[in-house]
Amino acid sequence: MEREVCLVQAKILEKYKWGQYILFYLFAPEISKLAKPGQFVMIRVSEQFIPLLRRPFSLMSVDPSEGRIAIFFQIVGRGTSRLSQYSPGESLSLIGPLGQGYSLSVLKPGDKVILVGGGRGIAPLFFLAQQLKEKKIRVMIFYGGKSAQDLPLKSLIEEELGVEELVLATEDGSLGEKGLVTEVLERKEIWPRIERVYVCGPEAMMRKIARMIEVWGVPGEFSLETYMGCGLGICWSCVRRIKKANSWSWVKICEEGPVFPGEVIKWEED
Amino acid sequence: MAVQKVDMSVDLGFFRLTNPVLTASGTFGYGIEMMPFVELKKLGGVVTKGLYFEPREGNPPPRLVEVTAGLLNAIGLPGIGVKAFIRDILPRLREEKATVIVNVCGETVEEYVKVVRCLDEAEGIAFYELNISCPNVEEEGRCPALNPQATYSVVSRVKKAAQRPIVTKLSPNVTDIALIARAAEEAGSDALSLVNTFLGLAVNVETRRPKLANVYGGLSGPAIKPLALRLVYQTVQAVNIPVIGLGGIVTGYDALEFLSVGARAVQIGTANFFDPQATLRIIQEMEEFCREHNISRIEDFIGSFRI
Numbered sequence: 115m116e117r118e119v120c121l122v123q124a125k126i127l128e129k130y131k132w133g134q135y136i137l138f139y140l141f142a143p144e145i146s147k148l149a150k151p152g153q154f155v156m157i158r159v160s161e162q163f164i165p166l167l168r169r170p171f172s173l174m175s176v177d178p179s180e181g182r183i184a185i186f187f188q189i190v191g192r193g194t195s196r197l198s199q200y201s202p203g204e205s206l207s208l209i210g211p212l213g214q215g216y217s218l219s220v221l222k223p224g225d226k227v228i229l230v231g232g233g234r235g236i237a238p239l240f241f242l243a244q245q246l247k248e249k250k251i252r253v254m255i256f257y258g259g260k261s262a263q264d265l266p267l268k269s270l271i272e273e274e275l276g277v278e279e280l281v282l283a284t285e286d287g288s289l290g291e292k293g294l295v296t297e298v299l300e301r302k303e304i305w306p307r308i309e310r311v312y313v314c315g316p317e318a319m320m321r322k323i324a325r326m327i328e329v330w331g332v333p334g335e336f337s338l339e340t341y342m343g344c345g346l347g348i349c350w351s352c353v354r355r356i357k358k359a360n361s362w363s364w365v366k367i368c369e370e371g372p373v374f375p376g377e378v379i380k381w382e383e384d
Numbered sequence: 385m386a387v388q389k390v391d392m393s394v395d396l397g398f399f400r401l402t403n404p405v406l407t408a409s410g411t412f413g414y415g416i417e418m419m420p421f422v423e424l425k426k427l428g429g430v431v432t433k434g435l436y437f438e439p440r441e442g443n444p445p446p447r448l449v450e451v452t453a454g455l456l457n458a459i460g461l462p463g464i465g466v467k468a469f470i471r472d473i474l475p476r477l478r479e480e481k482a483t484v485i486v487n488v489c490g491e492t493v494e495e496y497v498k499v500v501r502c503l504d505e506a507e508g509i510a511f512y513e514l515n516i517s518c519p520n521v522e523e524e525g526r527c528p529a530l531n532p533q534a535t536y537s538v539v540s541r542v543k544k545a546a547q548r549p550i551v552t553k554l555s556p557n558v559t560d561i562a563l564i565a566r567a568a569e570e571a572g573s574d575a576l577s578l579v580n581t582f583l584g585l586a587v588n589v590e591t592r593r594p595k596l597a598n599v600y601g602g603l604s605g606p607a608i609k610p611l612a613l614r615l616v617y618q619t620v621q622a623v624n625i626p627v628i629g630l631g632g633i634v635t636g637y638d639a640l641e642f643l644s645v646g647a648r649a650v651q652i653g654t655a656n657f658f659d660p661q662a663t664l665r666i667i668q669e670m671e672e673f674c675r676e677h678n679i680s681r682i683e684d685f686i687g688s689f690r691i
């Protein structure tokens with residue numbers, strides 16, 4: 115369980131806000147050197163006791179040469195609301211990088227992969243796409259949300275990631291194709307040419323994709339979102355049913371996840 | 385002339401701690417998880433996560449929910465079991481020169497005894513902490529800590545079997561803490577620690593359902609500090625054995641409040657979750673307070689509270 119993890123004060127360098135979505139660039143050189151796509155950081159959003167616990171955030175991008183990392187989040191509750199009030203120049207206490215990320219080593223240059231992000235779930239996939247680009251992997255991103263305002267990273271993806279194809283999907287049809295991202299994905303019929311699928315988003319979306327790719331026989335990796343008490347493996351609260359040695363065990367998402375292959379995840383039903 | 389070096393060691397009678405700050409069971413893993421943040425030998429001691437004889441799965445999630453200045457948990461004491469602890473964890477804690485205090489659990493009195501006998505065979509443990517708040521399967525899930533007879537019965541049985549000193553950890557969910565504390569003392573407990581968590585409930589008003597899968601959970605964190613302090617004070621007055629205080633300690637000042645009412649040591653719990661270096665910071669803050677107040681031995685501060 116020895117691991118390289120840092121507890122740092124990270125200064126906010128830049129902040130961008132689109133409605134309920136926030137993007138912070140932070141100065142955290144130690145973390146930027148160690149981090150892998152799919153890993154996360156625990157952020158203390160208040161020095162006071164409300165909220166008390168740190169909150170987990172996937173790393174959205176990392177630039178070790180500049181010592182920068184980025185987190186992208188949606189304001190959903192007390193913790194993210196408090197975090198959204200910070201400004202450039204202020205510092206945050208971060209612990210990271212934590213958890214097990216997406217696996218890239220199985221891929222070779224020229225392979226084609228699909229990344230599917232739902233809403234704020236795009237965050238770890240952005241970082242993943244950065245690294246896939248360096249490895250000369252051909253990347254197709256599906257980015258879905260309820261409406262256009264849920265896809266604020268569209269421009270940044272186009273400018274920075276140089277992916278082969280970016281497919282946008284909105285439920286109200288205000289941007290890209292109309293419908294759930296899973297429906298759009300199904301219509302494309304692209305599975306036979308795909309090496310691997312990387313997913314992060316709402317449970318229902320991930321569950322549908324897991325079933326889809328099972329039929330096609332394409333391996334997939336899913337980043338699970340759970341309530342986390344500590345992120346360090348000491349509170350035992352962030353467990354889910356994961357298949358280990360052919361039986362379902364309660365597994366700590368912060369330690370052995372958040373990314374798991376689809377076939378070991380027990381999906382929550384609606 | 386201000387004090388330069390403060391003697392932070394405290395004597396429990398059966399063991400001298402290098403300083404009064406221990407970790408609270410269940411909030412520091414088995415110790416090794418926290419090695420990136422804390423040099424374990426700098427702590428008064430590491431109290432391990434509770435150990436049953438066999439590995440355990442724990443409760444279904446949600447197991448934890450944040451509430452105002454605290455958290456409510458029903459983790460359900462999952463763990464690796466005592467044999468895996470001795471085989472995989474203890475040697476590494478010894479390498480780190482940590483003072484190891486093993487928290488002992490049992491579904492039956494026999495299981496507590498079995499766990500302690502197993503641990504007695506191993507080197508590198510300072511003493512035991514008995515978690516008597518575990519649901520007892522023979523008593524319809526009631527835990528021994530809620531009843532003086534049941535407390536006496538489990539503590540006396542374990543004390544007879546154990547070759548190391550025993551600290552009995554008390555539950556705050558009782559009407560008369562002194563009664564339970566005395567029962568544990570009479571049963572031969574070498575010291576007491578309190579408080580465990582306060583039983584609580586949190587509701588999701590959208591769904592009208594409990595926020596925890598287990599319905600009820602234990603409340604910890606800064607929210608409980610005054611409640612805990614009152615119980616620790618009353619316990620100190622009720623018994624002649626050392627008392628270890630815990631409940632919502634986040635700062636050195638918090639810890640000193642517990643020492644002032646007579647606790648000889650403290651445990652840090654929930655604070656580890658949001659500040660993994662809380663224990664070290666608290667030791668530093670206490671030491672600083674002593675220097676500023678010309679206290680050369682922390683023991684001189686213990687029990688200094690006056691009404």
